[in-house]
Amino acid sequence: MADEDGGRAPRYDGEDVSPTTDRETRGWYCIGLAAEVFAVCGVxxxxxxxxxxxxxxxxxxxSDGVTPCIAPPTSEVSTRLLRLAIREASDDGGQCMIHPFGRETSTASFAMYTFSIAVLMQALVLISFSPMADYGTYRKRLLLAFAFTGSAASTAFIFVWPGIYLLGSVFVIIAVVCLGSSFVLLNSYLPLLAANHPSVSNDAQARSTSPRIDEFGRAVIVNTTSPAxxxxxxxxxxxxxxxxxxxxxxxxxxxxxxVSLKKANFTSESTPLRFVLLLVGLCWAGLTLPGALWLRNRPGPSLRISTPWKTRLPLAFQYIAFAWSSVWKTVKTAAKLRQTWVFLIAWFLLSDAIATVSGTAILFARTELHMSTIAIALLSITVTLSGIAGAFLWPHISRRFKLQTHSTIIACMIMLEIVxxxxxxxxxxFxxxxGVGGLQQAWEIYPLGFVFGFVMGRLSSYCRAFYGEIIPPGIEAAFYALYAITDKGSSAVGPAIVGAIVDRIGTIRPAFIFLAVLIALPIPLVYIVDVKKGHTDAVALSKLLGYKGGQPIAMEDYDVAGDDGLEAREGLLSARQEDA
Known part of the structure; x- marks a missing residue:
């Protein structure tokens, strides 16, 4: 049913059904590419x-616990000591160590531990705050708050010097948490932009909406109608x-x-890096500003809680309780589907492997191959460009060799084992x-970077598409939320294990054995998943739970206030959608 202005009728009190403009769409693009800049250049x-x-x-x-890893620049023997540190870097006694909180830790594992903690914190925050992307008037305010907080954490690196290196770790954790949160809130806008776009049929929009996943694997709710x-x-x-x-x-x-700062001959090599993170943070903030001006608030429905004792909780705790309750309900539902939880275990391992390979490669290049920061930046560009190539070429490869989705996933994992x-x-x-081969020379890492990027160009999308075939119809968004949580949560495990290996053995190279095993473990799990049986079981469970005919599953404790019983939820933790 359309409103008097020609747009679709509001589905709940306070819904903004203003037509999506090109200006608002450009604002969405700006915030997205701002976050992507930090994801690639920062993280x-x-x-x-x-x-x-x-x-x-x-x-x-x-080796002695006294000799500095990097000699003071005023020392006459600084060059000799630096060469000694480089030569002994592969030996257990020559590893560079720090002692945060009194614990002996290598400098490479320190970075791995930081990102492990950051990813774990990100997963917890995503679960806890996600309903705020669905309900109330917090969507835009939270999006901007996370974006500007993350950019501020990146720019604040300019004030970090070696004596307070732990503060840099704190800034990275804050920035990574804000980055993931920004993407979730940004994705919650996507179904709204499509739903209110003038090109979408108002009549079709009013009759049929359901959660879907786009071709890039992002959990969103879009219309089942073709235009949306x-x-x-x-x-x-x-x-x-x-x-x-x-x-x-x-x-x-x-x-x-x-290159410009290198000519300034800074006494500390970390100084140019801090200026680079300052630039990245400023780009994140600067590109977010147009989105702050152009993107509409688009409030969600109000959250109404039916359990009396929960209504007495502060509002923030009500949202958190709802979030964790939704996840727990989805976990219990997924446990009834064998094919689904087997694939989730496989995805847990694979996602962890992907994140760990990426982080390990960068630190190996830095500490073992002694590559310059510029060389590592070129490696990142290589991975990004090969990822774009992979995104275009993998569909052609699959069609050429007539590979099913799960066969393509296995092929990607086998190819990833090359690294x-x-x-x-x-x-x-021998x-x-x-003196060459097995990553003994710096140039050898670039072909491996190309392989990694090429595989990643489509692997995540194929995994999400495959997962979509074995989840219950009608509650896709809730299951994709579980999928995203599995992704983020697993990525904290591998880096921590690699850090422990480096601390124990004294070099990063043995971590390749762990990575080879980690990549291999999900291959048989993906192979044994029967997609046909999984789909049949998921449809049967969906009907059993009450989704037959599109009717939503009952929620014991929560519902959504709306006009005429109409319910609509967009975002990471969406669990149901009702026809108008």
């Missing part, structure tokens, strides 16, 4: 290097493309800045004698 390139360098400049060699689905996919695809383009452009600016296996051949005596 993916310079932040881990900056953390390791700050720690190194205050660390000592493990097409528009949502188009907006998402364009946003991803613009994000990659912005990230590569800023990465090039960072390289130019590093750790190539690093492992460096253990072979390869080590050559």
């Amino acid at each position: 993916g390139s310079f932040a881990p290097v900056a953390l390791e360098q700050l720690a190194r400049e205050t660390g000592v060699l493990r 689905l097409k528009l949502s996919t188009e907006i998402s695809s364009k946003g991803v493309g613009l994000g990659y383009a912005a990230a590569v452009s800023v990465q090039i600016l960072c390289i130019l800045l590093l 750790p296996f190539y690093g492992m051949i460096g253990f072979l005596p 390869v080590k004698a050559w």
Whole structure:
């Protein structure tokens, strides 16, 4: 039913059904590419290097616990000591160590531990605050708050010096949490932009909406009607493309800045890195500003709680209780579907492997191959560009060899094994004698970076599409929320284990064995998943739970206030959707 202005009728009190304008869409793009800049240039390139360098400049060699890893610039023997540290870096006694909170930790594992904590905190925050992306008037305010807080944490790196390197770790944790939260809130806007766009049929929009996943694997709710689905996919695809383009452009600016600062001969190598993170943070904030001006608030429905004791809780705790309750209900439902939980375990392992390979490679390049910051930035660009190539070529490869989705996923995982296996051949005596092969030379990491990026170009999308075939119809968004939580939660495990390996053995190379095993573990799990049986079981369970005919599952404790019983929820933890 349309309103008097020609738009669709509000589905709940206070819903903003103003037509989506090109200006608002541009605002959505701006905030998205701003976050993507930090994801690629900050998290993916310079932040881990900056953390390791700050720690190194205050660390000592493990061999004697006294000799600085980096000699003071005024010392006459600084060059000799630096060469000694580099030469002994592969030996257990020559590892660079720090002592945060009294615990002996290598500088490489310090960065790994930081990102492990950051990802774990991100998962907890995402679960707890996600209903605020669905309900009330907090959507835009939270989006901007996370974006500007994250950018401030990145720019604040300029004030971190080696003596307070732990503060840099805190800033990274804050920025990573804000980054993930920004993406979730941004994605919650996507179905609203599509639903209110003038090109979408008002009549079709009013009759049929349900949660879906776009081709880039982002959990959103879009219309089952063709115009809205097409528009949502188009907006998402364009946003991803613009994000990659912005990230590569800023990465090039960072390289130019590093080259310029290198001529200034700073006494500390971490200083140029801090200026780069300042630039990245300013880009994040600057590109967010247009979105702050152009994006509408688009409030969600009010959250109404039917359980009396919960209504006495402060509002923030009501949202948190709702969030964790929704996740628990979904977990109990998923436990009834064998094919689904087997794949979730596989995704847990695979997601952890992907995150750990990426972080380990950067720190290996820095500490074992002694690559410059500029060289690492070029490696990041290589991965990004090969990812774009993979996104376009994998569908053609799948069609050419007639690969089913699960076969393509397995092929990607086997191809990903090239990275750790190539690093492992460096253990072979005859390869080590050559002085090349097994990641003994810096240039060898670039082909591996291309392989990693090419695989990642479509692997995540294929996994999400495969998962979508084995979840109950009608509660897709809730299951994709569980999928996202599995993704974020698992990524905290691998980096922590790699950090422990480095602390124990004294070098990163043995971590390749762990990575090879971690990548291999989900392969048989994906292979045994029967997608046909999984789909049949999911449909049967959906009907049993009350989704037959599109009717939603009953929620014991919560419902959504709306006009004429109409309910609508968009966001990460959405669990149901009712026809108008």
